[in-house]
Amino acid sequence: MKQLSETTINKIKAVFNTGFISVMAMYLSKRAFDLLPDNWLFFITSDAMENFIAVCIAYLVYFHVFRLDSLWQKVGYLIFSALVLLGLALLKDLRTDDVIFFDDTFGQFTGFLGRTLLFYLLLYFMDKLDDLYNYKKLRDELDTAKAQLLRNQMHPHFLYNAFNSLYSLSLKNNEDVSEYIMKLSGMMRYLTDDTGEGKVPIVKELDFIEKYIAIEKLRFGKDAAIEFESDKAVMVDRFIEPFLLIPLVENAFKHGFYTNSKDAFVNIQCDLDGNELEFSVKNSVFRKQHFQQNDRTGKGLNNLKQRLDLLYNGHANLALHSDSDSYTAKLKIKLD
Numbered sequence: 001m002k003q004l005s006e007t008t009i010n011k012i013k014a015v016f017n018t019g020f021i022s023v024m025a026m027y028l029s030k031r032a033f034d035l036l037p038d039n040w041l042f043f044i045t046s047d048a049m050e051n052f053i054a055v056c057i058a059y060l061v062y063f064h065v066f067r068l069d070s071l072w073q074k075v076g077y078l079i080f081s082a083l084v085l086l087g088l089a090l091l092k093d094l095r096t097d098d099v100i101f102f103d104d105t106f107g108q109f110t111g112f113l114g115r116t117l118l119f120y121l122l123l124y125f126m127d128k129l130d131d132l133y134n135y136k137k138l139r140d141e142l143d144t145a146k147a148q149l150l151r152n153q154m155h156p157h158f159l160y161n162a163f164n165s166l167y168s169l170s171l172k173n174n175e176d177v178s179e180y181i182m183k184l185s186g187m188m189r190y191l192t193d194d195t196g197e198g199k200v201p202i203v204k205e206l207d208f209i210e211k212y213i214a215i216e217k218l219r220f221g222k223d224a225a226i227e228f229e230s231d232k233a234v235m236v237d238r239f240i241e242p243f244l245l246i247p248l249v250e251n252a253f254k255h256g257f258y259t260n261s262k263d264a265f266v267n268i269q270c271d272l273d274g275n276e277l278e279f280s281v282k283n284s285v286f287r288k289q290h291f292q293q294n295d296r297t298g299k300g301l302n303n304l305k306q307r308l309d310l311l312y313n314g315h316a317n318l319a320l321h322s323d324s325d326s327y328t329a330k331l332k333i334k335l336d
Contacts, residue, residue: 016126020055028052045092053088054112057081058119062127085112165219176218183211191243199239202277203232206270209249213268216253225265234272238335241311245270247304248281248329256283256327279331285322308333 031048043049065077089108166184169177190208213228220226252266267282301318308316315334322328 013126020122024048024052024055041091041095045088045095050088050092050112051115053084054116055119057084057116058123062120062123081116082113085109085116088112165215169219174218180215180218183215187211187215198241200242202235202238202240202272205240205242205245206230206232206235209246209268212246212249227266228268230268230270231272235270235277238272238277240277240333240335241307244304244307244333245279245331247301248279248331251301251329252281252283252327256285275335277331277333277335279333280328281330282326282328285325285327 027048028051031043031046035043035046060077061081065074065081068074068077086105086109089105089112092108093105166177166180169180174180187208190204210228213226217224217226249266249268252268256264256266264284264286265282266284267280269278269280271278305318308318312333317332319330319332320328321330
């Protein structure tokens, strides 16, 4: 649902109040021109005068009476307004029957009271547009803050694993440690600089994943069964909330590749089908290892699901599937 801006709401209220009063005034002026001065009683009890008085009372009660501090002043104004409507009902009954009947007068009075209440509710609705705007604004700010908190929780989680990999390389006196550090530096720049302001280009998220995979290949060897397919050309100028794809990649390595098995694999594919981004990660599973059990609901995936609910509100779907030797995560996101 599109959110109205504060300027738009003020314009709607101004148009409503100006138009509403202008229509009533023009209608009243026309009736006055047609009936005065000969038929003054018909003018006072005409529909135009009834509506005009009801509108005036509604504006008086809403914008003045209910905002008074004194209870007695409020009661006094309400009694005065009721007497005005009662007087109008008496005059109309007198005009139509040439005599005043209680039942007819009471019926006219309740009709005027109901009309006044209707106008009051219209004013209430128009004035509460501000509250609706402020509520949506506050809700959006809370959602943004929560999403930012979840994102910040994921960054240390990733860095913890990355530094563990760096530590493993350093123990082996690997000559590629310096290259590892450079790639890690580029990834940290993405985390700290690029992801701080809303959405990011999809290609930057994919570059991040490429650096991540390059680091893992430094650790496990360039012949490791790691595949990553994506067509960046069709994703130029398309944007996504940052750090949504990497948790699936990280999870695949954590549960399916760190076994050092020769059959371990991770296959990653990213496609754009019309306006829908499809990201799939498939990895090997070895159930003899205690950390390859099918329960994959760790902190990373839980945070990811919460962020998808907050940021895409039903326009994103994460499907998880496992079989005897593999585990697949498929993420679909409808882009703006």
